[in-house]
Amino acid sequence: MQDFQFYTPTMVYFGKHMEQRVGSVLKEHGYSKVLLHYGQGSVIKSGLLDSIKTYLDESHIAWIELGGVEPNPKIGLIREGIELSRRESVDMILAVGGGSVIDSAKGIALGLANGKDSVQMQREQLMPTHHFPIAVVLTISSAGSEMSSSHVVTDPETHTKRGLSHDVLRPDFAFLNPELTFSVSKYQTACGIVDTMMHTLERYFTEQKDAPLTDTIAEAILVSVKEAGIIAINNPSDYQARATLMWASSLSHNGLTGCGKTAFFPAHKIEHDISGLFDHIAHGAGLAVIFPAWAKYEYNNDVEKFARLAVKVWDIAYDEEHPEVTALRGIEAMSNFFSAIGMPRTLEELGVPKESWETLASMTTNNGSSSLKSYRPLGKREILEIYHLAT
């Protein structure tokens, strides 16, 4: 087990109607004015936003609002949020939504606490040092941003989508009511299932062989998500399945599944450029295509681990003589599962034309000058081979 730090300070309120506590909890902890941050209207249509405003009013928490967060949140709105929050002297950013809204809220908090925004910090290779309070009312189980240290932002000027991770970005409070996800579409539910699995799997395949506790916990999360995922897709109002998916999305990305290991995250990095360039592509759908292709490209470098996953999660019998067959069957089973819940199998199905491959691979490798960490370095040529395996 490698040395690690583990810090998950988020106070989680999990269960039915938990969003109703938002006002009283924030009041109890001394907050007085929040920026209510949300997306493009679903929380308005559902009535959730109005309810949240009521809960805040009832607890005498003042609020201002900034909606309009798009999927793949943009730095422009974050800058607007920083200005607005500063002008209005809010003492907390309250995100009502999913991963994009939370990531946008984290961007605002980062800017408020550190003087520079995340695109500036990444350009200047700076790391944040200060935290600004963040609370979350979650509406989709997927990104795990409600407990994670991650923040992903897109800069439309450069079409780049980049991540920044730091403990100062972990939310202070997360209100997780699985009922709020009953109305999430099958497609978005499936994207969330894939994203949650990926946050676990991208930490599972690493060079460390000596973190068995972390690996068995990862397998526990994957099995639970697989089983609950099928139920939730078939019956969107199954509370227990939605609850499992919601809690799994938080645990998969709060650091627990990476303790004692150094993760590569190659599929995320390859996918970020795809959904950065093609704004309509959902991150989870992109991962459902890229991760199995990456796995087919890399399994030979860690046959036993890929075979172990096949046995523990995908119920494949272990082939003593040919563990590589077990490994490949596991990858196939994973692909079949993604397909069964409605995810695309190929780049073409995903909506990525072959003509864009060259551009994408260049973006991911800084014009071929850098490579991604994986079992072996993935440069432009290797990434193009992975695209080929995704056809």
Added chain:
Amino acid sequence: MQDFQFYTPTMVYFGKHMEQRVGSVLKEHGYSKVLLHYGQGSVIKSGLLDSIKTYLDESHIAWIELGGVEPNPKIGLIREGIELSRRESVDMILAVGGGSVIDSAKGIALGLANGKDSVQMQREQLMPTHHFPIAVVLTISSAGSEMSSSHVVTDPETHTKRGLSHDVLRPDFAFLNPELTFSVSKYQTACGIVDTMMHTLERYFTEQKDAPLTDTIAEAILVSVKEAGIIAINNPSDYQARATLMWASSLSHNGLTGCGKTAFFPAHKIEHDISGLFDHIAHGAGLAVIFPAWAKYEYNNDVEKFARLAVKVWDIAYDEEHPEVTALRGIEAMSNFFSAIGMPRTLEELGVPKESWETLASMTTNNGSSSLKSYRPLGKREILEIYHLAT
């Protein structure tokens, strides 16, 4: 899944030499004077205490000290610690030791922050409201107190050992270096293995059938502890096994293994009176005797869950026609495992004479007037039956 709150704010520094960071981390977070709290000399003999003093000195953190914590920490020393800390205006309690030292440190912190000590609060049925900072340098993997909300204290006047749990008791920092546990004796290592397993198992057997994610994570922890436990007993300096046991001890009791469930903790409650009355009895050894007896008494009320544990953790084949046989074989396998690592099997081996049963069962049930929660209420008569099953 039942509604739950989850709050694990402890900042964990895990790995080799992590205790060396104690001074710099506390300085960075603004602390200036600590009460160094420890046990009965092993940290003096090993040189660890002197090293910690040096790390504090190097970071210009002032310290005073209070040693002498006994196994099953006593309220007397806690009261002394409260007085001393108040007089000397310390801003943090730094525990260097295992569960007893940490629990004693928590008792001091509780008293400092809340005006009354934990025995007073329990007598008056009050709950704490305020937190006082606590840091931990852990020297034994067992109690999980380094991340937990629990605090157990013994009042020698009444020979009672009682627990109090509240989020204000969670430590702020935990420095977890598995190397510091290399010198823990085989017996104490075994006690720690049992205690860690119990913190998971006592949350595993509950009335809720709908928390599969929590249950599979629990099984992951149990399997990992079982495998690492045997290695650590046979090779006390195996870093990876010690690391697994240490991280498992923290995860088993930080709340993760109980999310969405209401635990009974009957074996802990029965055992607390045993080691409260017989001060030489180690908590883990007591649990190794009581838990299997409790399981034999209760398995009929949840055959499928006991059978599931047998299959998932103890590698017993599932008997479709007689799941109760699978369940019993699992309990037997657990008992055999405890015995294999050097734990007692019976109350007699534990050092509890039959003459004391009546007294003990009376203590646990307030002279027969109350009962413990379990699948069925455990009054005095039922607890005596459990003692019988522990012979």
